[in-house]
Amino acid sequence: MQQLPVTSRIITAVFFNPEDGQLHLRLKNGEERRFTGVAEADVQAMIEAPSPGQHYIDHIRTKFPRLAA
Numbered sequence: 001m002q003q004l005p006v007t008s009r010i011i012t013a014v015f016f017n018p019e020d021g022q023l024h025l026r027l028k029n030g031e032e033r034r035f036t037g038v039a040e041a042d043v044q045a046m047i048e049a050p051s052p053g054q055h056y057i058d059h060i061r062t063k064f065p066r067l068a069a
Contacts, residue, residue, distance in 0.1 A: 004043065010053035016043045023064070025056065034067040035060065 001017040001024065015024040016038070023038040042060065049055035 004047050006047045006052050008052040011056060014043070014047060014052075016040070022067075023060070033061075035064040036067055038064050 001015045001022065004014045004016055006014045010028050011025055012028050013026040016022070018040045021036055021038045021040075023035045023043060025033045025035075027033065038060065042063075046052050046055045046060060
């Protein structure tokens with residue numbers, strides 16, 4: 001799993017494994033969220049978005065299955 005750089009008001013760290021599509025996010029409120037089946041293009045779009053946190057809310061959070069943290 002590789003850590004990807006992100007500048008966000010709500011996300012402190014992004015980890016992604018392109019082999020299995022697992023995405024792990026650390027949020028500034030202390031929560032950790034894990035998702036499965038995430039395409040690399042979706043992760044890239046999130047970290048390059050003007051607001052990665054808003055992109056996560058709009059395009060990741062409800063689109064992909066969430067795993068127990």
